[in-house]
Amino acid sequence: MASIQKRDNGSWRARYRDAAGKEHARHFPRKIDAQHWLNEVTASVVTGRYVDPKGGKITFAQWFEQWSAAQVWATGTKLKAEQALAIATFQDHQIRSILPSHVQAWVKGMSARLAPATVKVYFNIVSSAFRAAVTDKVIAENPCAGAKLPRERRREAAMTIPTPEQLxxxxxxxxxxxxxxxxxxxxxxxxxxxxxxxxxxxxxxxxxxxxxxxxxxxxxxxxxxxxxxxxxxxxxxxxxxxxxxxxxxxxxxxxxxxxxxxxxxxxxxxxxxxxxxxxxxxxxxxxxxxxxxxxxxxxxxxxxxxxxxxxxxxxxxxxxxxxxxxxxxxxxHLWPTAEDKTRTAGSRLISAVLGGSADSVRTGKATSL
Missing domain, CATH: 1.10.443.10 (Intergrase catalytic core)
Incomplete structure (x- = not known):
């Protein structure tokens, strides 16, 4: 339910009730501005992008603590979440004011001192908190969407395995x-x-x-x-x-x-x-x-x-x-490649036809295959 009323001072009061029955109101000098605001609210409700205007005023740290308290985490995950919040440069910002540029600057700062895999872990935890805020209609969009993370080394290059002799x-x-x-x-x-x-x-x-x-x-x-x-x-x-x-x-x-x-x-x-x-x-x-x-x-x-x-x-x-x-x-990267399997299969075919004799493939008869 929405309405616009003219006040005694000449301004226009636009108001509506959200799905929970809570009333929201704003005042505008012109009626057309009040109508535009109500139109935007209506459109956000229809498209599923509506958020509580007051909900986004809490800081990211306040939201994170509220969200993390409801998570079922192992001790190690809980510790990583605490570390992620501690180094989030926007933890004291109102959650609605945090922009993708803030997140990207945070990622860049982490990348200068932390391994790419560690950056990814902290980023994923923070992004999950923002996604939950979107789901709960606290904010309209996740500012982590589209962020560029540092590239991780290919596993075959990063993985170190001792030899039997070293072990x-x-x-x-x-x-x-x-x-x-x-x-x-x-x-x-x-x-x-x-x-x-x-x-x-x-x-x-x-x-x-x-x-x-x-x-x-x-x-x-x-x-x-x-x-x-x-x-x-x-x-x-x-x-x-x-x-x-x-x-x-x-x-x-x-x-x-x-x-x-x-x-x-x-x-x-x-x-x-x-x-x-x-x-x-x-x-x-x-x-x-x-x-x-x-x-x-x-x-x-x-x-x-x-x-x-x-x-x-x-x-x-x-x-x-x-x-x-x-x-x-x-x-x-440790499993045999398709090329390895193809060569092995080919060797078995040749052995089946020529009786497994390695010398026979060098004979004149073998060249006719």
Whole structure:
């Protein structure tokens, strides 16, 4: 319902009620201006672009805190969201006043000091907050739409994978109590937090399996906590007999600790991200193998599965990826190309026709093929 009335002072009062029954009004010196305003409001309602005129007055930080409080996030995601808000240069602006140029300037500033992948994570969180504001009719458009992000390096160029020789040197240099942790990351593909969260009951020594049912999140002893695995990552990993033997020796020689019988840790507590990474840095420096991370050991495991002919779904399940597309996006460059498959298929055809004799293809008869 909308109307225009002339006031005693000669101005014109235009008013309407929104879908919730709330009244909104503005005053104009001319009736035609009042009518134009009501026409714009009506058009926005019809096209679905209507927003509460007062809703966009809150700051982005106020909206972000309100929105994030309703999200069901893992601890790590919540931490990244807090970091994204902390570095948002427009956090104190009214949300309705934030322009695409503000967002692009923020992205450019981040790109000067952060890795492209980190910029993308923070940008996606902020963009999600803006999208929610559009859905709730707080603002009409998402100012993140169309923003240009820094280019990420191609995965095949950015991914570093140690060679078997380098990994062997690392295991040789590792202290006895840490070697099994490196082995679990390298030969079962567990993430750092998943390996840190292993307890004795997770290893089935007869069936040669490792169950991933928890992980340790947090960078320090104070912030570390036991949480469920990432979405879709709870799994059973079928491992080699040799790895089972390594774990059996670890239990025999090093032992477990705590009522939960944790397998790995230091100082009587399980590893956190920093403590495990610190121990690994000491090992790689002693071994002189370069700047490989513990996550690169997971890539080592994936590359071995792929090189041995495992299909996408098998690798996905072993690594605990929620979708096969994640596995392909990460490791597609490691699978044989169409050219490789064509050559292999051609070789099999020739072997089938010529009896597998490599010499026969050099004979005169072979040239007639």
């Amino acid at each position: 062997g040197e690392a295991l040789e240099a590792a202290p006895n109590w840490f070697a099994a942790f490196i082995s679990v990351c390298s030969f079962a593909g567990l993430r750092l937090g998943e390996a840190a969260g292993l307890q004795l009951r997770d290893v089935d020594f007869l069936r040669r399996t490792i169950s991933v049912s928890r992980q340790i999140q947090g960078n320090t002893k104070a912030s570390a906590e036991v949480v469920p695995p990432k979405h879709g990552s709870e799994r059973v990993v079928y491992v080699a007999e040799e790895l089972i033997q390594v774990l059996a020796l670890h239990v025999q020689d090093v032992g477990v600790f705590g009522d939960e019988q944790w397998l790995f840790g230091t100082g009587g507590t399980y590893f956190n991200r920093n403590s495990a990474a610190d121990r690994w840095r000491d090992v790689r420096e002693d071994a002189g193998i370069g700047e490989f991370t513990l996550h690169d050991l997971r890539h080592f495991y994936a590359s071995g599965l792929i090189a041995d002919g495992c299909d996408v779904v098998t690798v996905q399940r072993a690594l605990g990826h929620a979708q096969p597309s994640i596995t392909l996006n990460t490791y597609s």
